[in-house]
Amino acid sequence: MTEKIKKFLAENRLATPALVVDLDRVVDNYHRLAWHLPEAQIYYAIKANPAPRILKSLAGEGAHFDAASIYEIREALACGAQPDRISFGNTIKKELDIATAARLGISLYAFDSAVELEKLARAAPGARVYCRLLMTNGSAGWPTSRKFGCDIVMARDLLIEARRLGLDPYGVSFHVGSQQTDLNQWDIAIARARLLFTSLQETGVELSMVNLGGGMPVAYGGDSEGPPIPTLQSGCQAITAALLRHFGNQPPRVIVEPGRALVGDAGVIESEVVLISRKSYSDERRWVYLDIGKFGGLAETMDECIRYSIETGHHVGVTGPVVLAGPTCDETDVIYDRARYELPLDLAVGDRVRILATGAYTSSYCSVGFNGFPPISEHYI
Amino acid sequence: MTEKIKKFLAENRLATPALVVDLDRVVDNYHRLAWHLPEAQIYYAIKANPAPRILKSLAGEGAHFDAASIYEIREALACGAQPDRISFGNTIKKELDIATAARLGISLYAFDSAVELEKLARAAPGARVYCRLLMTNGSAGWPTSRKFGCDIVMARDLLIEARRLGLDPYGVSFHVGSQQTDLNQWDIAIARARLLFTSLQETGVELSMVNLGGGMPVAYGGDSEGPPIPTLQSGCQAITAALLRHFGNQPPRVIVEPGRALVGDAGVIESEVVLISRKSYSDERRWVYLDIGKFGGLAETMDECIRYSIETGHHVGVTGPVVLAGPTCDETDVIYDRARYELPLDLAVGDRVRILATGAYTSSYCSVGFNGFPPISEHYI
Numbered sequence: 052m053t054e055k056i057k058k059f060l061a062e063n064r065l066a067t068p069a070l071v072v073d074l075d076r077v078v079d080n081y082h083r084l085a086w087h088l089p090e091a092q093i094y095y096a097i098k099a100n101p102a103p104r105i106l107k108s109l110a111g112e113g114a115h116f117d118a119a120s121i122y123e124i125r126e127a128l129a130c131g132a133q134p135d136r137i138s139f140g141n142t143i144k145k146e147l148d149i150a151t152a153a154r155l156g157i158s159l160y161a162f163d164s165a166v167e168l169e170k171l172a173r174a175a176p177g178a179r180v181y182c183r184l185l186m187t188n189g190s191a192g193w194p195t196s197r198k199f200g201c202d203i204v205m206a207r208d209l210l211i212e213a214r215r216l217g218l219d220p221y222g223v224s225f226h227v228g229s230q231q232t233d234l235n236q237w238d239i240a241i242a243r244a245r246l247l248f249t250s251l252q253e254t255g256v257e258l259s260m261v262n263l264g265g266g267m268p269v270a271y272g273g274d275s276e277g278p279p280i281p282t283l284q285s286g287c288q289a290i291t292a293a294l295l296r297h298f299g300n301q302p303p304r305v306i307v308e309p310g311r312a313l314v315g316d317a318g319v320i321e322s323e324v325v326l327i328s329r330k331s332y333s334d335e336r337r338w339v340y341l342d343i344g345k346f347g348g349l350a351e352t353m354d355e356c357i358r359y360s361i362e363t364g365h366h367v368g369v370t371g372p373v374v375l376a377g378p379t380c381d382e383t384d385v386i387y388d389r390a391r392y393e394l395p396l397d398l399a400v401g402d403r404v405r406i407l408a409t410g411a412y413t414s415s416y417c418s419v420g421f422n423g424f425p426p427i428s429e430h431y432i
Numbered sequence: 433m434t435e436k437i438k439k440f441l442a443e444n445r446l447a448t449p450a451l452v453v454d455l456d457r458v459v460d461n462y463h464r465l466a467w468h469l470p471e472a473q474i475y476y477a478i479k480a481n482p483a484p485r486i487l488k489s490l491a492g493e494g495a496h497f498d499a500a501s502i503y504e505i506r507e508a509l510a511c512g513a514q515p516d517r518i519s520f521g522n523t524i525k526k527e528l529d530i531a532t533a534a535r536l537g538i539s540l541y542a543f544d545s546a547v548e549l550e551k552l553a554r555a556a557p558g559a560r561v562y563c564r565l566l567m568t569n570g571s572a573g574w575p576t577s578r579k580f581g582c583d584i585v586m587a588r589d590l591l592i593e594a595r596r597l598g599l600d601p602y603g604v605s606f607h608v609g610s611q612q613t614d615l616n617q618w619d620i621a622i623a624r625a626r627l628l629f630t631s632l633q634e635t636g637v638e639l640s641m642v643n644l645g646g647g648m649p650v651a652y653g654g655d656s657e658g659p660p661i662p663t664l665q666s667g668c669q670a671i672t673a674a675l676l677r678h679f680g681n682q683p684p685r686v687i688v689e690p691g692r693a694l695v696g697d698a699g700v701i702e703s704e705v706v707l708i709s710r711k712s713y714s715d716e717r718r719w720v721y722l723d724i725g726k727f728g729g730l731a732e733t734m735d736e737c738i739r740y741s742i743e744t745g746h747h748v749g750v751t752g753p754v755v756l757a758g759p760t761c762d763e764t765d766v767i768y769d770r771a772r773y774e775l776p777l778d779l780a781v782g783d784r785v786r787i788l789a790t791g792a793y794t795s796s797y798c799s800v801g802f803n804g805f806p807p808i809s810e811h812y813i
Contacts, residue, residue, distance in 0.1 A: 098761055098803050119761040122804030141761050141803070143707045143721045146781075164709030166781055185711055198719075198763050202712030229763070326524045328545030330566055331583030338579075340524045346797070353734075353764070380479055380500040380522050382579050382610070383734070400527075400547055416727070419798045419807050422479050422522070423503030426800050 099310025222260030318410025344377010480691025603641030699791025725758010
């Protein structure tokens with residue numbers, strides 16, 4: 052938690068649940084990443100937290116933006132982003148939305164299929180396009196599927212087809228998986244990218260760009276199990292080394308798409324303890340119910356993948372094991388059970404707790420009003 | 433799909449994704465349940481779909497309401513519900529919200545812990561309170577936890593304590609688990625309720641009410657695996673028989689809290705196919721991406737528990753296996769993979785599909801705007 056947030060929380064008794072984000076920390080994170088990975092252009096993954104105050108702060112620093120929808124593109128433009136600094140990074144787009152984006156000046160698009168290429172050729176003729184490669188994502192902290200990307204053989208054909216359709220076959224992208232802890236995954240992916248560059252050269256298609264996606268892990272503090280989280284510096288060093296190893300003295304243009312890495316640790320959620328109980332006299336654990344849960348912003352606790360650190364303020368005494376749950380009438384709205392969190396024994400109803408590093412993938416995941424509870428209030432300072 | 437919805441969809445080309453709910457069907461479902469279970473008062477579980485048009489329709493029929501929060505209570509009152517027909521059914525309540533509810537005339541409250549009883553005694557003195565029992569929920573279609581309810585021994589003590597605190601120990605509640613297919617579960621639960629009635633009589637505490645909760649299953653059509661879904665009639669007969677078996681000629685007041693059973697089959701979602709692709713040349717299945725997914729209203733497809741029927745209109749040809757996914761840049765936004773849906777081979781981008789029986793737990797689960805996509809549009813006809 053930054054000093055600025057600490058001071059803000061001390062001076063303001065917020066209605067809970069509330070998310071507080073330190074914009075200075077977001078900007079610091081942006082510059083720190085730029086420092087460690089100077090060869091890359093940084094496209095902020097808007098979906099991590101689309102708050103206008105964040106977009107304005109980053110646009111002011113000259114950041115680029117990765118947009119998942121035409122709505123995010125409009126929001127970024129409204130916040131001062133230049134259209135030539137926005138990538139329409141979703142491989143699943145309505146043709147009408149591509150046409151609108153093209154009209155707004157967006158010239159960089161992701162794809163992973165023949166049908167999407169045809170849409171792009173019709174709705175954004177001449178645009179720069181990059182093909183997303185299917186990855187297996189070993190060791191990523193967040194469950195992954197094969198939803199995005201295509202096989203490398205198909206990618207090669209599609210990039211040739213892109214040129215035939217009058218598009219600019221600009222490059223290739225991949226995503227090693229969110230919260231990726233195995234740095235070797237970047238090396239494997241960059242090697243595949245290089246393979247595609249070389250293979251396409253024979254056909255006269257000259258790719259220029261490698262989009263490394265996101266996935267740089269953030270330390271949440273609650274993850275006592277699992278592999279250690281590498282530092283930003285070591286992650287960037289691994290990427291730089293892999294680029295050098297596979298591309299030598301002919302480096303491509305490089306794009307990264309951090310979301311979590313820019314805003315994750317810039318946010319804190321303040322929540323109130325609504326109820327503490329046991330289910331039976333022999334229950335070894337207390338149930339602690341907060342006024343926020345899976346449907347109010349903590350969706351990433353699904354399967355207990357992301358384990359946030361929780362601060363309980365003045366309590367200094369002995370702790371005991373708890374099951375942590377949200378306030379809705381939904382059986383699945385349990386935050387941490389298997390993870391076996393410990394909280395102070397003297398924690399009481401009405402106490403406030405602070406959930407750390409919650410700047411990313413919280414406010415935007417809120418339900419519109421499940422069980423009637425309004426979305427979390429947001430404070431950007 | 434009702435004739436009214438069919439006609440509405442034929443006459444209106446809706447922007448997708450869109451939810452259309454037939455209010456006549458909701459009212460029909462209400463009366464059908466009342467017919468099959470005449471001994472029960474029906475409390476509509478607002479959380480299933482809190483649309484004002486639904487609340488007004490049901491209030492007009494004299495329905496009672498089960499509210500999960502003070503926000504739902506306010507909404508129900510605004511829609512014409514009488515305060516003495518509303519139950520504050522969440523066992524996790526802020527004391528301030530209890531006090532507000534009491535001021536608004538709400539006199540029936542759920543609890544499952546000592547701390548909650550103390551709040552109720554302070555904030556709603558004299559209120560009727562019922563204790564929720566912990567159930568194991570075998571055979572429920574939706575994953576269950578031990579989030580609600582307490583052990584029967586603790587429940588007994590708490591109901592005695594309720595009287596000591598000046599509250600009215602009114603009864604007991606349980607929930608057999610959403611989409612419960614094993615009718616025997618109601619018998620088991622009602623037997624436990626009776627045990628508590630008898631045991632408390634010795635202490636002079638006379639319980640009056642058994643709240644059977646919800647959980648009556650709805651046939652979604654897509655569930656080819658799993659046990660068959662019992663009819664409403666057979667479910668109600670099982671409940672009536674269990675009440676007779678355990679309470680004989682001294683029947684308690686009975687409450688049921690249907691959500692899904694009243695609005696589930698009254699709704700249809702219309703969605704557009706955004707993309708169809710394969711991941712490699714050897715991919716046996718197509719990926720079909722819709723403009724709705726887990727974050728836009730289909731949250732109950734989590735773990736592929738609820739399997740909706742999907743209609744694809746005019747297509748009559750051969751079908752083939754698909755993976756069905758949503759439009760967001762989120763790996764977890766896959767609707768059906770393991771369930772191995774089949775869709776027509778001539779299905780094309782831009783085609784519309786209709787997802788049936790989606791009136792419950794869809795619109796209220798929408799994210800505020802994950803990936804920038806606005807919540808689903810809603811049409812109550």
